[in-house]
Amino acid sequence: MQNENIISEVMKYKDKLYRFALKMLGNEFDAEDVVQEVLVKVWQKSDQLELIDNKQAWCMTVTRNLSIDKIRGRKSTNASAIEDYHYLTDTKPTPDIQTEDKESLSIVMKTLNSLPDNQKEIIHLRDIEGYTYKEIAEITGYSEEQVKVNLFRARQKLKHELRNFTY
Amino acid sequence: MNTEYIKSLLDKYFEAQTTIEEEKELKNYFNSGSIDPRFDKVAILFKVFKAESEIETQAKFESPSVVRNIEVKKEAKVFTLQRYLKIAAAVIVLALSSFLVVKYTLNNTVEETPKIEVANYIEVTDPDEAMAYTEDALKILAKVFNTSQTGVDAGMKVIDETPVIGSRQ
Numbered sequence: 001m002q003n004e005n006i007i008s009e010v011m012k013y014k015d016k017l018y019r020f021a022l023k024m025l026g027n028e029f030d031a032e033d034v035v036q037e038v039l040v041k042v043w044q045k046s047d048q049l050e051l052i053d054n055k056q057a058w059c060m061t062v063t064r065n066l067s068i069d070k071i072r073g074r075k076s077t078n079a080s081a082i083e084d085y086h087y088l089t090d091t092k093p094t095p096d097i098q099t100e101d102k103e104s105l106s107i108v109m110k111t112l113n114s115l116p117d118n119q120k121e122i123i124h125l126r127d128i129e130g131y132t133y134k135e136i137a138e139i140t141g142y143s144e145e146q147v148k149v150n151l152f153r154a155r156q157k158l159k160h161e162l163r164n165f166t167y
Numbered sequence: 168m169n170t171e172y173i174k175s176l177l178d179k180y181f182e183a184q185t186t187i188e189e190e191k192e193l194k195n196y197f198n199s200g201s202i203d204p205r206f207d208k209v210a211i212l213f214k215v216f217k218a219e220s221e222i223e224t225q226a227k228f229e230s231p232s233v234v235r236n237i238e239v240k241k242e243a244k245v246f247t248l249q250r251y252l253k254i255a256a257a258v259i260v261l262a263l264s265s266f267l268v269v270k271y272t273l274n275n276t277v278e279e280t281p282k283i284e285v286a287n288y289i290e291v292t293d294p295d296e297a298m299a300y301t302e303d304a305l306k307i308l309a310k311v312f313n314t315s316q317t318g319v320d321a322g323m324k325v326i327d328e329t330p331v332i333g334s335r336q
Contacts, residue, residue, distance in 0.1 A: 007230070011228075018224035042231070108215050130187060151183045
């Protein structure tokens with residue numbers, strides 16, 4: 001019963017886990033596999049999870065670790081290095097956004113996709129999921145200072161690439 | 168909303184100086200539908216963020232208890248198969264070795280070892296008779312030694328007749 005309660009709680013933010021896995025893996029099926037594995041881990045570790053304050057951050061960390069494991073698995077089968085693996089591939093469809101300015105949308109997407117993986121990960125956690133620096137540090141294992149520096153660099157790159165977007 | 172305020176927030180945003188609350192204000196503004204035209208282009212960035220934050224999975228996840236049961240059953244199946252394979256392998260090895268032993272036994276019937284004639288020991292109690300036996304034995308021995316002596320003498324003769332290199336004759 002205790003396990004079922006924790007699973008119900010985790011299921012409330014399954015979409016967050018899915019989006020994070022999708023961002024890292026760029027593949028819907030793999031992302032769903034990862035979320036399923038996270039649920040199994042939660043079930044197995046429910047006793048320990050009871051003692052954790054931020055269960056969501058813990059689940060995000062597990063999602064991240066399992067996604068990295070999957071990327072490493074691909075590395076051994078496809079011989080594509082983890083460093084070379086881009087979370088958001090060019091083949092991934094552009095989000096459905098109501099805009100007539102397709103050119104500007106293309107620039108934004110291209111710029112976001114060209115960020116280094118660690119910056120892309122931090123931009124995702126901050127700008128899409130709205131986590132604090134402390135939570136991002138907890139999820140990624142970086143220090144808060146590293147999180148701030150990487151976020152600064154990522155946004156500076158965005159600012160530079162979108163310099164024609166004067167306001 | 169005051170456009171100058173939005174501009175100042177954007178400046179702070181790109182310097183990574185905004186708080187979570189200020190970023191929420193920016194997101195709300197750019198997704199509100201009433202944006203100052205000067206922000207039209209930069210608004211796209213925040214629209215992308217919003218679109219990505221709304222992605223949902225359509226997958227129906229199995230209850231972990233079900234998944235775990237499936238995994239346990241899979242493990243059990245593998246274990247059973249392995250056990251059967253081991254038993255089968257053991258039976259094959261036993262049958263093969265039994266077959267080979269039987270075949271070897273039939274093809275290589277060991278011939279009866281000839282009986283070794285063992286000398287008949289005679290217990291001699293009379294000293295004279297014992298002496299006679301001893302003399303006979305020594306005669307046989309002497310005969311053998313004589314032969315050896317001849318061989319040595321012949322060998323020595325050959326050595327004596329062999330010229331030594333560098334020696335004076």
